Amino acid sequence: MSQEANLKKVLGLGDVMGIAVGQIIGAGVMALTGVAIGMTGSGVTLAFILSSIFTIFTTLPIAVMGSAIPTTGGLYRYSSRLLSSKIGFFWMLMFIVGNLTLAVYAISFAQYVQGLVPSAPIMPLAFLLLTVFFLTNLIGVKFAAIVEKVMVIVLVVALAIFAFWGMPEVNYAVFNAKDMFPAGGIGFLTAVALLSFATGGAQVVAELGGEMKRPGRDIPLTIIVTTVGVGILYAFMATIAVGVLPVSEIANKPLTDVARTILPEPLFIFFMIGGAMFALATTLNATLSWVTKGVLIACEDGWLPKSLGKVNQKYGTPHWLLTMFYVIGCIPIFMSVPLETISALGTGVYMVAGIIPIIAATRLPNKFPELYQNAPFKLPTKALYLICAIAAVLLFAQSYLLITSLASKYIYGTIIYIVLAALYVNIVGNSKKYGVKKNLDFFNEADSKS
Template identity: 40%
Template sequence: MSNQQNNGEAQVLGFRDCMSFCIGQIIGSGIMVLTGIALAKTGRGVPFGFLVAAAIIMITMVPLAVLGSAMPGTGGNYTYVREMIGRKSGFVYVIMFAVSQCLISTFALGFANYLQAILPWINVKVVALGLLVLCVLFNMVGLKTAAKLQTIMVAVLMAALCVYIIFGLPRVNFSVFTEPGAIMPNGAISFFTASALLYFPMGGAKFVAELGGEIKDPGKTIPRSMFLSTGIVAVFYALMGVVAAGVLPVEEVAGKTLVVSAKEIFPTSVYLFFVIGGALFALATTLNGTLSWITKGLFVASKEGWFPESLADTNKHGVPYKLLLIFFVIGAVPIVTGMDVSFISSLGVGLTVICNVLPVSAAYRLKEKKAEAYENATFKIGNTALRVITVISVILLLVTGWLNLKDLNLVTWISLAVFAVLCVIYANLREKVVIEKAAGKK
């Protein structure tokens, strides 16, 4: 039996719940918001960009799946870094990860932009903020409630994606994919930059490890739901990418949402179903799913003393409401201030990918540091193979992160560097408190 750390949470999530969270987490901004941006970068190469992103995800998820099976617990990624690399590294990971979640604003804004396609009179900022508030309220009443909502929305969402593919494929001009330069019209770097941009939404399943303490039979459920959900969605994404890139000229869809191609292929009634059941539900499920696990790392870190423990206070449903409100603010600021979605996407995805280097790296020392947990894990591979895959994964993550961050301006780079330095300084100053708190519990 694997060593489970759940901080007293009830195990309420089964395999179906985890699959719903994973699929809802993956299908969102990747296909609904970022496809148009990727089309602008690599044209007809978009479906292949999705497949490259999926391949990277599958490789980099192996170390996390092994860790999730061996050491399931609340705030999984943070605890992996803390246990395998060190306390201060765990803190730096969790605080940088929190900043990267400015991405949740893109889910809400994407929802509002799609809704505006059928209701042109709405205010995008007001709708985006309203959705963020609604999802926060759902998550305030407990994880199981959020899971039930997620399961319903995912069922409708998958039906809408099937409709897009079924109606769209017969309209595709497949010959355009064989034209010279069709796949990489702007060169290999631009193609792989598009694939790197698609990495984050394709990798949503790995965050199920954050809920390890609340999952039934987590040693089996975590890796199964990770890989199965990612494989299913990768097929859908590739087929939708074919439709998005093959129905209309690239210049008509580049930088645009899927509404443009949907209007071309659907009769009015089906178009409305796609926008509501597909686009809107995709973004809503991603936002709802994100808010269900996003607090877990900070929750554990607060309990350990990195932040005032009162931040980890929970309401009667066991939800850390103060931390949830902090992430509400992180998501609301870009919406209210009108920050550019492309900038938020590149910054958030880049930071998330770079942050992910730490929990992935943790797998390298799993057998060395937690031999019993490794041996008893339901899902595991040989130690040498695990280390090789971990090294490959770290290289892939660093390259993917760089491709997302390389176009940021100098002011942003300086700001990130200053913030990182301040995090390291704080970690060194605060570590003594954390050590004393840990010693007092033994």
């Protein structure tokens, strides 16, 4: 019996919206706004807006595929079924290493705790948070979704308070050509690329198609609505972040000092807990709810041991895969890798991988014309091709900027990993010993009945 069949269709639109918002609002805005200010000064507001527009382009093809063929582990399945099994698993290997960014959420959370309690230790707190949400997701995706919705409501209220109190305090004189582009065009575009880590994330709901009640409608609706809505909120927050205090005081720092300046003490504490900490906690929780799904299907396909993808029948969760990603998230914590390095490395690699499902979307109208035409959300074929081309160029350019901004050892390490991944795919894919499926269907029996 397929382990995928043990997953439960329990997620409604509200659950999925909560997961998407929780995924988007997280370490990106809380930890990387200061980093982006260091790169581009008061240009950070424009960088957030441009990044959100780019994100819409790069996620629309996923929305189209998710509407036409909703399934578990969507991005892996689209890559392996619409292109080839080998290409699909190569995407998976890039995706796995990209999730070193799990550590970003946990470390940033600990930094905000330290903003309230200066003596709080960063690394033990980060490890504790990662462990708590690892255990939460072991219990089941529905329980994790309920926790997510509660935290997201508190989170949105906290961020709205920050925006409401902060806008009257903004010095709009800082928004001039000199202060907006201190490092020139390259610095600005690198900041835009880095902030895709903040504005992206909604597309991950395509991983949960097998656990959603109405995936064909809810996947594209969630991706578009949450990306646009959160992007607008980010623009307000970035304006406040850079317009209240001098750039030199907030560059490469979290939003703690800005919040302390504009908010009364009780609201400052509420923002730090319900805003900053919940933003990071919701993203970590949301990530663990979907991150295993594509790997689960890869196990079914024979690329990895099937025992690794075993799903607990009581809770409907892939406990060994959750444990694998838990360990991946712990590695940067214990190695004390800087936040900006983890973010640039993980996001850069993930963007390289992201080109593959974008290319896969161009195969959808010809390979599954009936499903494409009957999808609740679709684009004219020529428009789809144009958007996919734009998305691929954007992803390549942004990944190049991020990866080349790293220290040499990380660049060489990334290149070596990519080469080894390609070798593994060819060796395993050509070996009968591993039994990798050659004719791959999109659905298991449970999917086909939905």
